[in-house]
Amino acid sequence: MKVWEKAFSALVLFWGFAGTGQADLNLEITGGMDIGRKIVVVPFGGQSAAREDQDLAGIIAADLTRSGVFSPVAAGGQKASTGDEVRTSDFPAGTEAVVVGRVAKGASGYVVNFELVSLTSGNPLVIQGVKADVPAGRLREYGHRISDQVYEKLTGTKGGFGTRIAYIKRSFASKHPYQLAVADYDGKNEKVLLVSSQPLMSPRWRNDGRTLAYVSFEQRKPQIYTLDIVSRSRKLITSFPGLNSNPAWSPDGSSLAMVLSKDGNPEIYVLNLAARSLKRITSNPGIDTEPSWSPDGRNLYFVSERAGAPQVFSVDLSSGAVSRVTRSPVKNLSPVVMPDNSGIVLINQNGGFRVSRQDFSGSLYSLTGTSLDESPTVSPGGNMIIYNTVKGGRSVLALVSANGRYREVLRNSGGEYYFPSWSGYAGK
Amino acid sequence: MLKKYFFCFSAVLLFTLGLTGCATKNEDGNTDSTAIVEDPSIVESGDSMENGAIVVGDDYASPNDGLELSREQRAKLQALKQDNVIYFAFDSDAIPNNYISLLEAHADFLRTASKVTIIIEGHTDERGTPEYNIALGERRARSVAQYLLNLGVPAQQISIVSYGEEKPQLFEHNENAWKKNRRAVISY
Structure with a gap:
């Protein structure tokens, strides 16, 4: 220390x-x-x-x-x-x-x-x-x-070792190469919940620990679904023209932030599931994507091209005020806010694409030395990060401690692994 | 069933190319009055199961199966299906010059075979993040759609879909695979 x-x-x-x-x-x-x-x-x-x-x-x-x-x-x-x-x-x-x-x-x-x-x-x-x-x-x-x-x-803080992860597994030798699975956070006890011949993306846990939102191409276009992992029933949530991608549950589980391109290019929206009301959050001619909620549910962090190369911004959902979060000249993608609101975990292009942290106090630093990192997800206690990266010619699930001291490959056989998503404490 | 999707695909194109008017909102978070969001449809009955997992997604049927085409058109279609991929430079949606004759051949055919529809698939390599890449893939598909529109292909024959990095042509994780995966496919 x-x-x-x-x-x-x-x-x-x-x-x-x-x-x-x-x-x-x-x-x-x-x-x-x-x-x-x-x-x-x-x-x-x-x-x-x-x-x-x-x-x-x-x-x-x-x-x-x-x-x-x-x-x-x-x-x-x-x-x-x-x-x-x-x-x-x-x-x-x-x-x-x-x-x-x-x-x-x-x-x-x-x-x-x-x-x-x-x-x-x-x-x-x-x-x-x-x-x-x-x-x-x-x-x-x-x-x-x-x-x-x-x-x-x-x-004096929670460990979160009883939580679970969801992810997408690809196994091109299989008749249904795209598979939605859940496992213990350490990659053990895998259960495949849904398989498809067409791409599956972006599973995300609701705070109830039993509902996943995800994207499926089963109807030859991206649509957002939810899956109740206990009853195994699923619901089609959105099917607008164009992209329906990147669902992200609000911390209270009432709403999904998502990316829709129905109005011409990718913009961020928030859908309240009970009221079925859709609120448009961003509006500019470049790409806006990868919404991620602040722990208090008041702000959305997202990636935007409004300043050139993709950078992380945040928007105050009540005032609409937008502020820029990352300023390094390279691409900054996939923001996830730390549960204690001390900063964000993100993918920063530094040599390669690496899991990094930007503390709100100012410093930006890489946590890995690999070059094709994607989809970081943070444990509910904020002490660990799981992501996918390429090792030995395959995409694997890897873990890095949030302080960068420890790294481990969690799953590297039986297919390739993408889109890890960490459950909340209710995940088990 | 299939017809409904065609409508959606055409709508995608119309929206993405800005051919229909849609009220745009400032970033003040106003409720989007243009959005009619239906109740979610519950898809639980009829799901088939395999080893405890729900099975979804069949291989896609071609929208042009069962169309009445002349023998000459049929032969032309077969030939075009063999030459239907445009490869892009890194981080670019600009169509390289060497694909202009390919696109002209597709446009010539589509103008004469007005019942034939295409789905332009946009793809990216795996670098960057999948959520950002699916947005970039849409840009590539739109770029090809715009080119065909400029060549006089009617909008109702064209729809687009982005797969981002989810459907690679080559599965390896290296430069050679990335080159082949940054592509748009004109699918009949």
Whole structure:
């Protein structure tokens, strides 16, 4: 954390001298610039014969790593499975906390105990302990729930490891190459919900965690649909002449922002679903696209060509006032507002197209080193970003921690992956 | 069923080429009075399922199947279908000069075969973002439509659709594939 902060104060200082209000600097954080908070997750007792995907310690350590906040350290043969058995001297210097636990067969599945032990005060101190009955088949899900509790206890903010993603999978060898799927946020437990011989685009979660809006070309033109993933019923929402694309749910789930070209060129509209009223938001001869809501639902961020190359703008939905958000001379696309309203995640053309952040305080910096990044989506807690990029000749789903320290490819087999969309906390 | 889509496609063109008047609004967020938004149609019955997933989207039927054409027209149509792709430069919707004779051949045929309709598909390469690219693809399709209109093809024979980067001709992620994917296709 220290080095990271130092890098930042240096940056701020630099701009102070440079005297520009708006930063055009692109800084790539290469990962490993600093290590995160040290934590040890000891393999759970009673799990020696468990299947790999039920390795609770592995699931928890992976979750905490992806946040970019923690750097789990290998347990090194540690056997403790209760808080009583934890000895500070058994763990590497600087270890902040230890997670221990055990799994036993229960009446309808498993009984799982875990304890979170703090080592910061010298003597081990159990700061959290939970015993739970976990139905068979849901051990992995419960592992994410333990991660959430550990993360929240140690950081004071929600982890969001129990959330899900939706995405489009393309598998051109298949009769129906375009597939709409959902999975746990880490890419596991994939469920294909809808398949088509024609393109599918832009699935987006409503805040209820059970409705997706998406675009389908099944009638030889782009149309916006919604799909209830529980009842498996779908509705055709818009079918105007021209583009019907990029649906984006308002934070309260009442409206969809979207892009329609029915009036001559791509413009942003907001459709209130209950009232069926359509409000035109933008009006200019260039392309306006990629609407994204501010967390309070009062502003839309979007991409516009009104100033030449595509740049990010925002519009106040009550006053109509438009302001420019990005100023770097290259293309800036796909804005997503951080849940704490501290800035936006976007695709910035810097060498290639890279997932980047622009803080509202001014600085713009890349989070990846790849060149074909697309469709960034931010976890509800703001700690992780999932996007698609090309690796090894295929489009894969990748994750980067929002602080840029950690990157991982989540799904890279069984097809190519596009349009990831992160659910809210209600996603599971 | 199909007829309804034809109407929509023609409407697309008319709207995009600015041939019909539509009230434009300032960015003051006024409700768009030109928009009539019907209740969403619920499409739940009749969905077929495969391995737990809903299956949609058949291969598209040609709008010209079943048209009465002379033998000569039929032969001409077959030939034009083999030479119907315009490739574009990066980030451009300008039609390169070497496609002018291709477009003239299509226009000559369409002017004489007035019942034949075309759908111009606009495509992009994968660079940039898919949402931006679908807007760029529409621009390419519109550029070809405008060229054919200028050559005297009636607007009601032309419709456009953009697929952005969603239907690549080549699936690889390299310069060679990108060159082939930045294209407009005149589909009969």
